[in-house]
Amino acid sequence: DSGVTQTPKHLITATGQRVTLRCSPRSGDLSVYWYQQSLDQGLQFLIQYYNGEERAKGNILERFSAQQFPDLHSELNLSSLELGDSALYFCASSALGWGGQETQYFGPGTRLLVL
Amino acid sequence: LAKTTQPISMDSYEGQEVNITCSHNNIATNDYITWYQQFPSQGPRFIIQGYKTKVTNEVASLFIPADRKSSTLSLPRVSLSDTAVYYCLVPISGTYKYIFGTGTRLKVLA
Numbered sequence: 001d002s003g004v005t006q007t008p009k010h011l012i013t014a015t016g017q018r019v020t021l022r023c024s025p026r027s028g029d030l031s032v033y034w035y036q037q038s039l040d041q042g043l044q045f046l047i048q049y050y051n052g053e054e055r056a057k058g059n060i061l062e063r064f065s066a067q068q069f070p071d072l073h074s075e076l077n078l079s080s081l082e083l084g085d086s087a088l089y090f091c092a093s094s095a096l097g098w099g100g101q102e103t104q105y106f107g108p109g110t111r112l113l114v115l
Numbered sequence: 116l117a118k119t120t121q122p123i124s125m126d127s128y129e130g131q132e133v134n135i136t137c138s139h140n141n142i143a144t145n146d147y148i149t150w151y152q153q154f155p156s157q158g159p160r161f162i163i164q165g166y167k168t169k170v171t172n173e174v175a176s177l178f179i180p181a182d183r184k185s186s187t188l189s190l191p192r193v194s195l196s197d198t199a200v201y202y203c204l205v206p207i208s209g210t211y212k213y214i215f216g217t218g219t220r221l222k223v224l225a
Contacts, residue, residue, distance in 0.1 A: 002158065002160070002161075004158075033213070035215075042215060042217060042218060043159070043202060043215035043218070044215075045212055045213045045214065045215070048211055048212075048213075050211075055211045056210060056211035056212045057212075058212050058213075088156070090158050090159070092158075092159075102147075103149060103161055103164055104149070104161075104204070104213075105161060106151070106158035106159045106160070106161075107158050108157060108158050109156070109157070109158050111156070
């Protein structure tokens with residue numbers, strides 16, 4: 001158990017809908033990362049937050065947004081869902097969120113299926 | 116363009132040593148390379164991390180040559196339970212972004 005929790009574990013929804021994925025980082029970790037894992041794209045970095053502030057954006061679609069709250073939990077919002085958004089979404093956390101010896105610990109993921 | 120490549124798959128027998136290489140074309144001097152293990156439908160699990168020469172822990176070793184354009188994860192005496200996909204993760208130099216390797220599917224045979 002990495003100490004990172006994600007809810008829900010599974011999510012089934014329809015095209016055009018909006019969903020929210022939630023992540024609670026390990027106790028004391030200030031940084032949260034979101035990744036998408038699909039069969040054809042592998043593990044893709046989406047976005048990083050550090051202590052409530054957005055730090056880096058990767059391959060995140062404009063239909064997707066995220067935020068990190070004062071209690072450090074994070075939410076990833078996916079809107080106008082398309083079939084291609086079906087994937088595993090992982091959250092990771094680390095203590096600092098900058099170079100050096102910081103390790104990302106991953107949650108169990110949320111499996112999203114868009115029908 | 117940052118790129119991180121790994122062999123697609125490898126087979127090994129129980130008890131053998133397995134070496135998986137990750138090629139990364141652009142990482143800074145002090146950037147750490149991290150390796151993860153992933154089982155189906157689970158989150159990546161941390162194995163080992165380092166930024167130069169050799170690092171060893173209770174489950175693996177990590178070798179990083181001087182030019183840092185690659186790294187090799189070494190798993191000593193693999194067992195059936197080591198069957199999984201292994202990924203390297205590196206920061207994209209000069210950014211706070213990260214890139215995963217393409218993943219290596221390791222199958223350990225009895």
